[in-house]
Amino acid sequence: MPRFWLSTLLMFVLASLAQFFLPWWVLVPVCFGVAAWSRLGGGRAFLAGLLGVGLSWWLPAAWFTTHGAERLASRLATLLPLGGNAWTLALVSGVVAGLVGGLAALSGAWARQALQPESIRTRAVQ
Amino acid sequence: MLRILKPGLALLVTLALTWALNTKLGDVPPVARLLSPYRGIWQNGEAEADLAAQQTLQLPGLHQPVRVRFDDRRVPHIFAENEHDLYYAQGYLTAHDRLWQMEFMTRVAAGRISEVVGPKALEYDRFQRRMGLPYGAENTLREMLRNDTTRLVLESYSEGVNAYINSLSPKDYPFEYKLLDYAPEPWQPLKSALLLKLMAWDLSGRSDDLRLSNVLSKYGPDVVRDLFPDYPNREDAIVPPGTPLEFKPQPLPPTPPSFTAAMAGKLPQREPDPELGSNNFAVAGSRSASGLPLLANDPHLQLNLPSIWYQAQLHAPGVNVYGVTIPGAPTIIIGFNEDVAWGVTNVGGDVLDWYQLKFRDASQREYWHEGRWKPVRRVVERIVVRGQPDRLDTVLYTHHGPIVYDQNEKVFNKQTPIRHAMRWTAHDGGNEVLAFYRLNRAHSYPDYRRALRTYASPAQNFIFADNRNEIAIQPNGRFPLKWPDQGKFILDGTDARYDWQGWIPMEQNPHVKDPARGFVSSANQPSAGLDYPYYLGWDYAPSDRGHRINERLTQMRGATPDSLRNLQNDNLGVNARQMLPWMLSVVAGNAPAATATAPWKDAAQQVLQKWNYRYEADAIAASIFELWYNDLVKRLWEDDFGAATGLEMRYPSRARTNQLLLRESGASAWVDNRTTAKRETVHDLVTASLHFAVDSLTRKFGPLGPKWAWANQKSTDINHLANLTGFGRQDIDCAGSPGSVNAIGPRNGPSWRMVVALGPQVKAYGIFPGGQSGNPASAHYDDMIEPWRVGKLDELIFLRAADENHPRLQAAWRLEARP
Secondary structure, three states, X not given: OOHHHHHHHHHHHHHHHHHHHOOHXXXXXXXXXXXXXXXXXXXXXXXXXXXXHHXXXXXXXXXXXXXXXXXXXXXXXHHOOOOOOHHHHHHHHHHHHXXXXXHHHHHHHHHHHHHOOHHXXXXXXX | OHHHHHHHHHHHHHHHHHHHXXXXXXXXXXXXXXXXXXXOHHHHOOXXXXXXXXXXXXXXXXXXXXXXXXXXXXXXXXXXXXXHHHHHHHHHHHHHHHHHHHHHHHHHHHOOOHHHHOHHHHHHHHHHHHXXXXXXXXXXXXXXXXXXXXXXXXXXXXXXXXXXXXXXXXXXXXXXHHHXXXXXXXXXXXXXXXXXXXXXXXXXXXXXXXXXXXXXXXXXXXXXXXXXXXXXXXXXXXXXOOOOOOOOXXXXXXXXXXXXXXXOOOOOOOOOOOOOOEEEEXXXXXXXXXXXXXXXXXXXXXXXXXOOOEEEEEEEOXXXXXXXXXXXXXXXXXXXXXXXXXXXXXXXXXXXXXXXXXXXXXXXXXXXXXXXXXXXXXXXEEEOOOOOOOEEEEEEEOXXXXXXXXXXXXXXXXXXXEEEEEEEHHHOOOOHHHHHXXXXXXXXXXXXXXXXXXXOOXXXXXXXXEOOOEEEEEEEOOOEOOOOOOOOXXXXXXXXXXXXXXXXXXXXXXXXXXXXXXXXXXXXXXXEOOOOOOOOOOOOOOOHHHHHHHHHHHHOOOEOHHHHHHHHXXXXXXXXXXXXXXXXXXXXXXXXXXXXXXXXXXXXXXXXXXXXXXOOOOOHHXXXXXXXXXXXXXXXXXXXXXXXXXXXXXXXXXXHHHHHXXXXXXXXXXXXXXXXXXXXXXXXXXXXXXXXXXXXXXXXHOOOOHHHOHHHHHOEEEEEOOOOOOOOEEXXXXXXXXXXXXXXXXXEEEOOEEEEEOOOOOEEEEEOOOOOOOOOOOHHHOOOHHHHHXXXXXXOOOOOOOOOOOOOEEEEEEEXXXX
16 A cells, blocks of 8 residues: 555544544644654645544544534534534534644654654655 | 754644644634534534433432433423432433533523633623622522422432533533533532522512612602602502402501612613513413313513523422423422412512612721611622633622622712612522422412412512412512602612511412402513502503403403413504504694605505504514604603713603603603704604604615515524524514513513413423523424414423323433442
């Protein structure tokens, strides 16, 4: 499996599992760690974090929307305001978390590059 | 060094963003915590199937198993084996549906909103404390805990609420906690007392003493007697004139020499809405089809979501009662059992007075009373403010009560530091919970009279009917024994003769049982006729609703529950019926020909002429008339009693205003607008206000047409308690008006409509504008708004046993003691 997709999947699975037991911000160390480990470049690490973490929110948010949360979500989407659409709120929720995940992954990738000897760093960027 | 700058910066941005999304910043909620599917609002979803049809809950502290049936409106029917478990279960299940609301309202009452929303609520909190609402709650709590029965009730209820709170983890907290970012705190009996005091404030917290004192200072006693007479309309008094007294009245305290208060600069910042009112009525068997009484009640309160009321049936040895209660208060407040039904409306009596004080010096440590200096008690209030250090506020108490303002008052007479102390019945202890506890178990008229004895505040018209064909009504509460007009103006706080001197004995409160006319009713009008020996107050709500109710009840024969439901939905405007023909004749009358032919006026007048005075949702004439009449009143009084005078005063009552317009306006000096050089006639006023009405409607809705419908102009909104956009219901298309029996106004209205048919098998019907659930995700958050809007009632399911079958029952729970 290409490293990008593997990282995305790992971030998705680990972030989801961790958030069952810990506050949402646990996704920061998860993405930071996975990105650092996976040796992705900065841009791809960010994308992996965005997607992996985004999915860890989009999927359950979609499930909840269809299982009882729609009325509440659309009311909240009126308040925020997001046009009163529960699905927009679900989308925005995932993007918010995804941004944090992406940034954390970016930090992880860059930190790894910074702390590696020069030769390996060049390779990783290629 | 440079090498780690880039990742360092990225990490810093990540952590800063994480912090920002995890923290409440001003009014912005902690976004990520709120939106997280793992802990946030998505966890609050509730599908219809989420209410377990069968389940057993293990709860700490229950003595015996409790069975609960839920019907299709999600009303819990609670079957307990003992009283502890009964009120425990009531607390648990109410919290299950309404935790945020019940806790939030106690914070509103106690002046503890700053703890949740920060400094913007500080002034609100200060006011709540300075006018002594928590002080009154503590006095009442002391009284209630002294009684073994109410202590058990309140403590069991608290235990149940706390059992529910303790079962929650943060992800289960009701949605509003997540949005406002705080957590529920343990429930205590004090909170139930606070809720009762909040109700007392809403219903008896208005006072015109300062305004009337200003009128007196400005215009003198003759104008007060003329324009602000005592009880302008007593024909429709609740206890009809001529009702025989079966007691020997107490002597009244002597009237002291008249006292002219210094002009008052500052009025309480917050006052309850004067439009809050209610209807109740009961017909005797002589007027019903069944030969047994029917009883109806609809208290009018601010329309909010979650609903102000919560329905429940409470069954235990010695009690089986159904009705509504305020979430956070145990027992049933309005309801029925197998033998009796009761309801309440507010009594407009004067139970809040202001005393002008004289202090020894600017330090305000001593005040003059009974010929000597008495010490002021200083109470320090600690207000917790979110995100800021606690604030301390010192409130001064005299024997009268708290000094609501002691600083920065604009004082007209600069020689004496004048402050006002507040004397209010809600500051005194009472045992309202015991009254409801006993009403819940009443089987006969003597039980009802006995139950009312401990009920102090807010005074209510308790209506009653039972299956022995007895009907009764009693304006009830603790009423101070006053000399006539005591407290109509600011009172002299230095002279003991102005103090409240005891109470009207409870059994001598106005009451009537089985009157010859075959019905009893109340709609906030004066409690009794002039033949009642005690003074209760001088100003009451307009008698419009009361008059209409009595008019229709007088004609009622062979009444069924539907007849009473129909009356609850009566949209006739008595004021319009009285005033509109005259207003039209004034406009048509001696008008100069040029203005009389203006086309807009013709069209509007035609609509008005055809109107049947009913505030139907689509009535265009109702929109015109309301604006027209209110503007006319404003034109009549604003120059004399409005803000332009530079003094806080009030307008004369509606009854006096109408009398002046109909009979005295030709010659009255009040008609002229004193701010203009011209001398206005009543024709000028009436024409100008009609012009104003048509003009504003045209600007708002375009040319005269269906858009002018009354429902559009009235625009009834049911808002979320915290005013959250999207969580209420706006622009409800419904009939009624504040002056109709169906008193649906823009923000207030019938908050619970109930009709009970007494009989061998009691039958009852009810609805409130909201739902049983406080969860905005639930279908039961607002499922009763639609039937309420169109004036329908649900049949209320009154079970005799826990295993009784009924097609509308959906779930059966069992609550068991946790081993």
